[in-house]
Amino acid sequence: MAHIISCFEASNTLRERAKRIIPGGAHTYAKGDDQYPVLSPGFIARGHGAHVWDVDGNRYIEYGMGNRAVSLGHAYPKVLRAVEREIKNGANFTRPASIEVACASAFLDTIEKAEMVKFCKDGSHATSGAVRLARAVTGRSMVARCADHPFFSTDDWFIGTTPMNAGIPKEVQELTLSFKYNDIQGARSLFKQHRGKIAAVILEPSKGDEPKDGFLYRLRDLCHENGALFILDEMITGFRWHLNGAQAFYDIEPDLSCFGKALGNGFAISALAGKREFMELGGIEQREKPRVFLLSTTHGAETHAMAAAIATIQVYHEEPVIEHLMEMGELLRAGVSEIAAQHGLSEHFYASGFASNLVYGTLDQERMPSQAFRTLFLQELIKRGVLAPSLVVSYTHTKRDIRKTLDAVDGALKVYRKALENGVSNYLVGRPSDVVFRATNRFVAPPAEVPTLMPELQRRAPQRESDFHSAGSSFTFP
Incomplete structure (x- = not known):
């Protein structure tokens, strides 16, 4: 069984400073704390391929992919080499x-x-x-x-x-x-x-x-x-x-x-x-x-950004990027649909969209769109080492990543099923996330409340970077 991620101490410290000096605590609204559960990584330290590490050392399979900007994978070698060559000549x-x-x-x-x-x-x-x-x-x-x-x-x-x-x-x-x-x-x-x-x-x-x-x-x-x-x-x-x-x-x-x-x-x-x-x-x-x-x-x-674009376009021309995105996306869609059906949730949770750009829908007991259930699902994925505000794949997602993700989805939907039966507030830690476009703000529980809200998680060992081999060997580029 995978370790449960529960430690966000460094993230919470950064959150406190960020909200004092950056409006919203982030420079992109879609990356703000109001878009994520209380139990979530606040800041990412680095990424390689389809994986990212937060500032506490927790490792995740990632599916937001930089708000869909990273199609090949984080720190993709061919792109980085092109950038490094060009930037040495000035930007x-x-x-x-x-x-x-x-x-x-x-x-x-x-x-x-x-x-x-x-x-x-x-x-x-x-x-x-x-x-x-x-x-x-x-x-x-x-x-x-x-x-x-x-x-x-x-x-x-x-x-x-x-x-x-x-x-x-x-x-x-x-x-x-x-x-x-x-x-x-x-x-x-x-x-x-x-x-x-x-x-x-x-x-x-x-x-x-x-x-x-x-x-x-x-x-x-x-x-x-x-x-x-x-x-x-x-x-x-x-x-x-x-x-x-x-x-x-x-x-x-x-x-x-x-x-x-x-x-x-x-x-x-x-x-x-x-x-x-x-x-x-x-x-x-x-x-x-x-x-x-x-x-x-x-x-x-800027010359290095253009070098990145040329290298990215070249990879698309030379390698089956689109085909891979479609294959991984279809595997993910099929697996999510099957798991939702197994839990009797087909009318409450679903994956939709183009295979290379999937999103998921979360519906409550009345089958209405629910931010609370979305937040719960995201919370439970994060606990299991998956960061997925969407289900957007990259060229470096592998079948192994998909299998691990589907295991996490299975665990998350078990909790989702219970929340439908017993009430989402009994399983969601803190407030629900919110939509970006809203006229006024609502109350957001401060990060300082997090430790008192998660005693059962603090007894579980967090998934730390030291539990894995080096990032460079954790995946193979196609």
């Missing part, structure tokens, strides 16, 4: 570096439906650059975004549509409209209601649900019939659905598309790509239309 210069041309060429050779590309550091800049460009092209102000897709940008045009819209003028909020995925009639109604005012439609090609009845084609045609641009956000689908992007998987050509996350295997690089006729408006040669301030950031072309 940033007054004029462009030659690697900028090499990276753009590698990207466009892969994302074949795009004609030009410009790089930056994060997805928000890329999507907001696409929105600004669409507004410039059309001379219109309004944008329609898919309401089923949870995040597009940190900028006002998107955040203004969420409950967390403090500080965003109402006039800005009203410029962004919403429609549902696979609802072509809903999108058509928006164009009819706001005739001649919508500059662009932006959506992910898929969040896991497949486009029905030619939805993507019909939506693109609807955009063009109404003089709007069709923008695909491929932050997640890019380099997970298909080598050439989900736009190749679904054979749909967007006007503009945005990539990031897995593009650099965790290194900060993102891309805005699209048709030449639009992208050139952000250049210095076209003279017929006003210039567009497309993307221009001091750190947007």
